[in-house]
Amino acid sequence: MLSELKMVVNKKLQKTPFRSNLSMTKSEIYCKLVSNELCKEKGKLMTDLLYHSDSFLKEFEAKIVNVDTESRVIYLDRTAFYPVGGGQPCDLGILSRGETIFPVERVKKQGDEVLHFIGGKESLPLKGREMHGEIDWERRYKLMRTHTGMHILCGVIFRDYGASVTGGDMELLKGRMDFEFETLRADLVHIIESAVNQEIEASREVRVKILPREEAFKIPDLIRTKINLLPEGIEMVRTVEIVGLDLQADGGTHVRNSAEVGRIRIVDYKSKGAINKRIYVEVE
Numbered sequence: 001m002l003s004e005l006k007m008v009v010n011k012k013l014q015k016t017p018f019r020s021n022l023s024m025t026k027s028e029i030y031c032k033l034v035s036n037e038l039c040k041e042k043g044k045l046m047t048d049l050l051y052h053s054d055s056f057l058k059e060f061e062a063k064i065v066n067v068d069t070e071s072r073v074i075y076l077d078r079t080a081f082y083p084v085g086g087g088q089p090c091d092l093g094i095l096s097r098g099e100t101i102f103p104v105e106r107v108k109k110q111g112d113e114v115l116h117f118i119g120g121k122e123s124l125p126l127k128g129r130e131m132h133g134e135i136d137w138e139r140r141y142k143l144m145r146t147h148t149g150m151h152i153l154c155g156v157i158f159r160d161y162g163a164s165v166t167g168g169d170m171e172l173l174k175g176r177m178d179f180e181f182e183t184l185r186a187d188l189v190h191i192i193e194s195a196v197n198q199e200i201e202a203s204r205e206v207r208v209k210i211l212p213r214e215e216a217f218k219i220p221d222l223i224r225t226k227i228n229l230l231p232e233g234i235e236m237v238r239t240v241e242i243v244g245l246d247l248q249a250d251g252g253t254h255v256r257n258s259a260e261v262g263r264i265r266i267v268d269y270k271s272k273g274a275i276n277k278r279i280y281v282e283v284e
């Protein structure tokens with residue numbers, strides 16, 4: 001049984017796309033694949049999240065593992081479509097088969113599965129069929145720039161003021177974040193804005209890793225970002241590091257270098273309670 005598992009994993013390892021923003025070691029990928037296979041053995045469906053290891057993947061091939069014709073949902077064995085989560089909106093795009101195009105209007109994660117909600121009137125293909133997927137890259141790249149920009153803002157505010165982030169949300173090229181911050185004034189906002197832009201211009205590398213849970217728990221920076229709140233069942237932890245500035249457990253998609261973000265403007269701020277301040281940003 002174990003050797004069978006090894007064979008499956010080794011085969012998958014050969015097929016795993018390696019991209020430059022991925023700094024997983026082979027053994028890390030191996031761990032991830034083993035945990036995927038173990039889930040499958042337990043009879044659980046699990047979508048292989050291609051965007052986790054490669055945020056720059058725009059097109060992919062996948063097989064349909066389930067179809068819900070009533071809700072017009074397609075389940076794939078693997079996907080590059082980012083489902084809504086972690087403050088980042090979902091990807092849009094198309095699935096296609098030959099000449100037939102199925103617009104992807106919404107993407108959601110439910111347990112270990114990714115649900116692709118299909119628009120249009122075209123009747124859905126059957127389970128087992130191979131599909132071609134293509135994400136709306138213009139939209140996604142803007143979201144990646146925005147998401148990385150938000151992490152830079154978190155990193156700067158923690159480094160300079162020791163304030164932790166308590167929540168946030170983002171859209172295309174704009175977002176808001178809440179911080180445990182007592183006093184926030186206009187002059188301080190200006191200082192924060194220029195510090196953020198300085199970090200962007202510093203061309204800091206963005207590194208993505210997928211680590212076994214125990215290893216991630218040994219990283220002091222992650223502990224401060226409340227990694228211990230991660231549900232027990234999660235065996236692998238994905239981390240996003242803006243080298244020299246910020247390190248978080250994060251499932252979102254990011255650019256490879258801070259310089260890709262562009263300029264950030266803090267457009268507004270608001271008090272949401274004695275120690276909670278909301279900052280609104282836009283990416284130019």
Ligand SMILES: [Zn+2]
Pocket residue numbers: 086147151250251252
């Ligand atoms: Zn994030």
